Amino acid sequence: MKESVIRTRILEVASRLFYEQGYNSTGINQIIQEAEIARGSLYNHFPSKRDLLTAYIQNSENLWFMGLDEFLKPIEDPKQKLLAMFDYRIDRQLRSKFGGCHFNKIGAEVSGDDLDAFVLVQHQKDRLKTYIMALLGLVTPVQPAAIGKEMLLDTLFLLMEGATVAASAYKDSQPLKDARKIAEILLG
Amino acid sequence: MKESVIRTRILEVASRLFYEQGYNSTGINQIIQEAEIARGSLYNHFPSKRDLLTAYIQNSENLWFMGLDEFLKPIEDPKQKLLAMFDYRIDRQLRSKFGGCHFNKIGAEVSGDDLDAFVLVQHQKDRLKTYIMALLGLVTPVQPAAIGKEMLLDTLFLLMEGATVAASAYKDSQPLKDARKIAEILLG
DNA sequence: GTCTATAGCTGGATAGAC
DNA sequence: GTCTATCCAGCTATAGAC
Structure with missing residues (x-):
C-alpha cells in the first residue's frame, strides 16, 4: 500500500x-x-486533471460530513444540533479565511462542461438536506408551527446556503450568525 | 463616438x-x-484582461438592477414587489439555463487575488439589500410579526442568495419557488 | 511505479506598420 | 485606433529511460 x-x-x-x-x-x-x-x-x-477534480470533490464531501458528525457529537438535543450546523459552517469559514463552500465554488467554475463534477456537487447538497431532515424528524415541536416541517427543511437549507455564500463574499461570519438567529426563531 | x-x-x-x-x-x-x-x-x-473583468461586473450590476426595475414596474403593492423579486430571479435563471448568479460566480473564481472584483461583488449585494430594505419600509405590517423587520431583511436576502445558488446547482427553479413561498408566509 | 524530457498548444501582452 | 506578427511563459499530456 x-x-x-x-x-x-x-x-x-x-x-x-x-x-x-x-x-x-x-x-x-x-x-x-x-x-x-x-x-x-x-x-x-x-x-487526467479532471479525475483529480472528481477525487477532490468526493474526498471533500466525506471530510465535510465527518467533520460535521464530530462537531455535533457532544450535542444531544436535535434542535441544538441543527443550530450547531451553523456554528460548524462559521468554524470552517473562519479556518479557511472565508474561502466559501467547496462545492459551490466548483459548481461556479465548471458549470456545464463537467457533468461528473456537477452531479457530485448535487450529491453533497442532497446529503446535506437528508442530514437536516433526519434531525428535524427528531425535533419535538413546541407549537403548531406557522411553517410546516417540509417548508422548514427548505428554509434551513436555503438559509445555510445563502449565509455561507454571503459570509464568503463579505469575509465576515455575520450572515451565518444572522441565519442561526433566524433558524432559532423558526424552530420555536 | x-x-x-x-x-x-x-x-x-x-x-x-x-x-x-x-x-x-x-x-x-x-x-x-x-x-x-x-x-x-x-x-x-x-x-488588461482584468480591466475587462471589472467593466463586466459593473456593467452586469447596472443591467441587473435595470432589469429588476423594469420587471417590478407594473406591480404596485410593495409586498408583491418583494415576492416578484423571486420571480425575476426565476426568469433570469430560466433564460440563462441556470447559469447562476453573475456575481457569486465571479466571487468564487477570483476570490482573493483581485480586490477590485471582490469589492464590486460586495457592492452588488449591498445594493440588493438596500433595495429590499426600501421595499420592506413600505410594507404595512398586518400582524405584530414574530420576526422583526431587520431580521426579515436578512431572511429575505439570505433566501434569495441561497435559492439562486441551489437553483443553479440543480438546474431547477424549484428552490426559488420554495423561497418565494417561505417569503410569502414570513411577510404575513 | 517513479522519474526526466519534451511535445503541442494556448495563455496574456507588446511592437510597430499603416 | 485598428491591424498583424510575434514573444515568452504557462498549460495538459505523453514517451521512454531507469
Whole structure:
C-alpha cells in the first residue's frame, strides 16, 4: 500500500490548491512541485486533471460530513444540533479565511462542461438536506408551527446556503450568525 | 463616438463568455475572434484582461438592477414587489439555463487575488439589500410579526442568495419557488 | 511505479506598420 | 485606433529511460 502514500499526498496538495486558488487557476506543474513528486507519478495515479477534480470533490464531501458528525457529537438535543450546523459552517469559514463552500465554488467554475463534477456537487447538497431532515424528524415541536416541517427543511437549507455564500463574499461570519438567529426563531 | 461601438461589442462578447464559460476559462483569443476585432483593438480599450473583468461586473450590476426595475414596474403593492423579486430571479435563471448568479460566480473564481472584483461583488449585494430594505419600509405590517423587520431583511436576502445558488446547482427553479413561498408566509 | 524530457498548444501582452 | 506578427511563459499530456 505504499503507492497510496503518494496518491494521498497528491490529493491533499491538489485539494488545498483547488480550494484556495480555484480549479482552473491551478496547474499540474504547481501540484507536482508542491507535492514534491514527478509528473509521471501524478498521471499514474490520476489519468487526467479532471479525475483529480472528481477525487477532490468526493474526498471533500466525506471530510465535510465527518467533520460535521464530530462537531455535533457532544450535542444531544436535535434542535441544538441543527443550530450547531451553523456554528460548524462559521468554524470552517473562519479556518479557511472565508474561502466559501467547496462545492459551490466548483459548481461556479465548471458549470456545464463537467457533468461528473456537477452531479457530485448535487450529491453533497442532497446529503446535506437528508442530514437536516433526519434531525428535524427528531425535533419535538413546541407549537403548531406557522411553517410546516417540509417548508422548514427548505428554509434551513436555503438559509445555510445563502449565509455561507454571503459570509464568503463579505469575509465576515455575520450572515451565518444572522441565519442561526433566524433558524432559532423558526424552530420555536 | 465611433470607438465606443467596438468597445461595446468587446464588452458584450466578453460578458457572455465570462458568464457562460467562466472568467479563467475564457481567453483573449476567443474574445477577439468572436467579437471580430483585432488583438490591438482590445488592448486599446481595455489595458488588461482584468480591466475587462471589472467593466463586466459593473456593467452586469447596472443591467441587473435595470432589469429588476423594469420587471417590478407594473406591480404596485410593495409586498408583491418583494415576492416578484423571486420571480425575476426565476426568469433570469430560466433564460440563462441556470447559469447562476453573475456575481457569486465571479466571487468564487477570483476570490482573493483581485480586490477590485471582490469589492464590486460586495457592492452588488449591498445594493440588493438596500433595495429590499426600501421595499420592506413600505410594507404595512398586518400582524405584530414574530420576526422583526431587520431580521426579515436578512431572511429575505439570505433566501434569495441561497435559492439562486441551489437553483443553479440543480438546474431547477424549484428552490426559488420554495423561497418565494417561505417569503410569502414570513411577510404575513 | 517513479522519474526526466519534451511535445503541442494556448495563455496574456507588446511592437510597430499603416 | 485598428491591424498583424510575434514573444515568452504557462498549460495538459505523453514517451521512454531507469
